[in-house]
Amino acid sequence: MCGIVGYVGARQATAILIDGLKRLEYRGYDSAGLAMLIDNGISVYKTEGKIASLEAILPDIKSTCGIGHTRWATQGAPTTINAHPHVSGNIAVVHNGIIENYEELYEWLKKEGYEFVSETDTEVLAHLVHKYYKGDLVSAVIEGLKKVKGSYAAAFLCAETNKLVAARKESPLVAGVGNGENFIASDVTALLKNTRNVIYMNDLELVQVTAEGMQFFDFDGKPVEKKIELIEWNIEAAEKSGYPHFMLKEIHEQVTSVHDTLLGRISEISGDVILQDITLTVEDIRKLERIVIIACGTSYNAGLLGKYLFESLTGIHTDVDISSEFRYANPVLSESTLVIAISQSGETADTIAALKEAKTYGCHTLAITNVVGTTLSREVENILYTRAGPEIGVAATKTFTSQLIALYLLSIYFARKRKKMDVDISKRLIISMKLLPGMIQQILNNKEFIKKQAQRFSNARDYFFLGRSLNFPIALEGALKLKEISYIHAEGYAAGELKHGPLALISNETPVVALATRSSTYDKMVNNIKEVKARRAQVIAIAGMDDSEIGKYVDVVIKVPTTDEMLYPVLSSIVVQLLAYYSADALGCPIDKPRNLAKSVTVE
């Protein structure tokens, strides 16, 4: 989601605009830019990457009127050229939304002699307004936008007048009323530092902003009366939308984020996975002899599931390595190797360095990431975006399940291209994947039960998570989540490894979470449960709804809806996340900002 800010007043505009943009960071972005009104025109500064990179290139500009933008790429790659503002003669524009009749307007404006420099749909807005500008910016914007189909919140600057004009349709836009200065922004959060008096704009309204005041109009140019509202709320509470923590909000968002990761990428009628961003040819995919997955933390756990999927579905030998280990381990790589880097932020320093290292061997590269236009995405040949939306809680939740979905998609895609998977099987898997969001909702409907279990065991000193084959990565993830936010010592183990050490630590005070959903190793898992039960551990099993046996061997069963064996890890993830969340909550831990941890680790 792009972010917009604008300022007209007496103070220096750059600092105000940059501050506003930083407050819109949570919307996610891949490039940023500013347009400032100066004595003899408009000067524009923009760059791909972080707002900090924009600040680095900004000279000391004397200007009291300007617009700013953070871009989350939709049409056109996240490059400096495509970053907003876009300029046409004396007009500059920033825009959040999608122009649906872009092609048509592009062709027409081209015929009219306009030259396009970027690949964005936004550039047509600049040319349109320039075309209609005859000394009055308001009427030019009205005329221009009347031609546009689609959604927009857009702000325009004209070199000839000390004001800005902004308009809205189906994208958020608010105006802020100051004393001798006025503001516009995508979201109130960007305004609150400067003013608490805001005016919400409606669809098909536009505003002319000067230092002295604001005039609102409809698209017939008629003035519209607006009322000023006083914002009395706390910003962070507002962003949490009623939830006590971002983490719980994000756990709940998995119903939609899993949906979004799948959106438009599967065809249940043909059993095909469609990954348009993958540039590897069928030939490349068939020639692959090895996959190496590099990642850190939660992404590493997702990678472990990837190993299982690639090996069992595509028959490609797969290794998973921790990025910081891979780099210094003299990796053995060749041109028939595909290196997959998994990183939520796309800025994980170790993963980027490891990937650069791998590239020197001439391997194919692919990134699974959540943020568009990051350092990682510029380093790789192929990108698979997880589309989970911005994640604010430090403990990864929805981005983890989206990474898992991305790995399912990729492994089915490879398996089909390598003719290793029948249509029937891929159809069955695809239909089951489509049903996952509804199943996640079902787990959330029963979260009170999980909460009770978490509270019951929240005083434990140690926790163990056990799993076999594709449940093993979820055992690791469950332990990681619990450690991160509740500070309870937790370990994830491959259940078969129990006898080789950890069994010595189990006592009647140790809760053991057994991931016991149906799989080829189910019977073996039941045996492991009996082993820990014999040491009087408290066993919490996560099992399928159709499993009526498991209750005999354990203390508590947390049931998840019945799905395909291969897809249980997605559902079990939700359970372990809720377990960790409610344990930390019972202990009063600062869930969204655990001690010593950062959301994205950009240092090695």
Next chain:
Amino acid sequence: MRTWILLIVFIASFFQSLVLKCIGIVIVPRNMKAVILAAGEGLRCRPLTLTRSKVMLPVANKPILEYVIMALSKNEIKDIILVVGYKKERIMDHFGNGNDFGVKISYIDQDAQLGTAHAIKMAEPLVGEKFMVLNGDNLIDEETISDLLRGESGDISLLSVSRDQITGYGVLLIEKGKVTQIFEKPRDRISHLVNTGIYIFSSSIFNEIEKTPISEIGEYAITDTIQKMIEKGASVTNITTRRTWIDAVHSWDLLKANSVLLGKIEDMKVSGSIEKGAVIIGDVAIGDNSVVRSGSYIVGPVIIGKNCNIGPNTTILPSTALGDNCSISSFTEIENSIIMNDTRIGTGSYVSNSIIGSHNIIGPHFVSEVGKDLNIEMKGILHHADELGSVVGDNNIIGHAVLVRAGNTISTGCRVDSGVKILKSIPRDSIVL
């Protein structure tokens, strides 16, 4: 001299507001906030409300509460306080902080269901001198709210509608535009005026709420508070509206509301794809990434959500709303129904005048029989439905060739085996063999 000027300004503004009111322009008092009561379950809409509250039941693919919020927003009331309780996460997940809907939403948690007066009292720290109160589970539109704002005066303003059927409602007696008495669910037809539960209060109401005694059913009712205030001489203005106010008492009332609203949507848009050989007649909206396959026949008004798979050779007839991520197989016919997200209906099925919740997997040859003048029993009480097929909750797995007799419901989390005839309603988590 100074007093003179002030006085003139005062008189001018008085006349201005008078004039504006006469020509029908609505002036919203600065910073008026709205409190929407959305904490209840909606027992009579079970099984649909077992997994979400009534305010989240979809009509034309939008939850009822969204219509309420849009009606406020269009009247420039953008600061909204949602009193939530039962299944509040579903509400919070949909509306977030209100940004996507052009409003600002604050949430108040009413854990204990202690009635409307208690809910309103909880909003006290967040509202100003004058504020509006509404129910989140009644469908209204922009004009409904404008009517109230136009007529607003006195200590309390109350919006009413005129109805033939008054059973189950609060009924008003009025005199010269002022409410003289509110009768809760009277047996006799003392008046046609039904209380919509939409009010404008001033903050003086909070003192009175504190003095309101608890009712026989263990709740603090705001109507009791208002009645007390009337007795003490407060001026309660009645405004009767002819605009939209639909109270879906039972789940099947949603079908009527759905067809009314589908008929009103102006900008039906096709964003998904329609294969060659599919026929689309009338107003049909198709969401992103949805595919209508060849040989399908769709007659509007019909709304289809995102990411759906329709057909080949599927028939969808008027007044049907199909949610996101649904899959309807070939040779199935759907008519005048609401199908919620993530539901799959197998080949050769017939669904008519029915409501099917989300995430159901329905096998081939499913038939919902339609009956007229049905008496439906819920918790020992008979309820009447003019015309109904069946109501299905969430998360059910239904086998092949299942027939549901008219007026029966399948709750939530059930598994129905193939070849079963459902002759009575199925309780939650049942396995039907």
